[in-house]
Amino acid sequence: MENVKLVANNKKAYHEYFIEEKYEAGVALHGTEVKSIRMGKCSIKESFIRIENGEVFIYGMHISPYEKGNIFNKDPMRVKKLLMHRSEIQKIQGKIAEKGFTLVPLRVYLKNSLVKVEIGVAKGKKLYDKRQDIAKKDQRREAERDFKNTFKG
Secondary structure (H helix, E strand, O other): OOOEEEEEEOHHHHHHEEEEEEEEEEEOOOHHHHHHHHOOOEEOOOOEEEEEOOEEEEEOOEEOOOOOOOOOOOOOOOOEEEEOOHHHHHHHHHHHHOOOEEEEEEEEEEEOOEEEEEEEEEEEOOHHHHHHHHHHHHHHHHHHHHHHHHHHO
16 A cells, blocks of 8 residues: 655646646655655745756755754755656657647655655646636535535525
8 A cells, every 4th residue: 555645736737737647756855855855845836847868857846954954954946856767758758849738746745755746747728728717616616505505404
């Protein structure tokens, strides 16, 4: 059985993009960064992913410095390498070569004590797509409210 603990979630990604495919990647981290992530001090709100020379990197992933760490603490905003199989990277590169696709981090989690990042191959939403999503959400909320009220009365 897998032990998965969510550390950081990127809700904005689901609002801004259509997620086509999801991949799991490990992260090359230093000791104090892992301890900080275990305490839940990680953010991927403004982060993005790039493929350079056949390697995948995540930019803007903020890991707060570990309180008990001293000289071993790394820069919280440093570029971190994502660990993936070469075949997966090549598949993703082929997808990104198509117009309008990009890589976005969706969530950071601990899986059996390993730090993992779920990345999505995504296509940007237009303004009207976002409006449709908001309208659907409002409808669902209203329906739930009506449903709740019918059982109260």
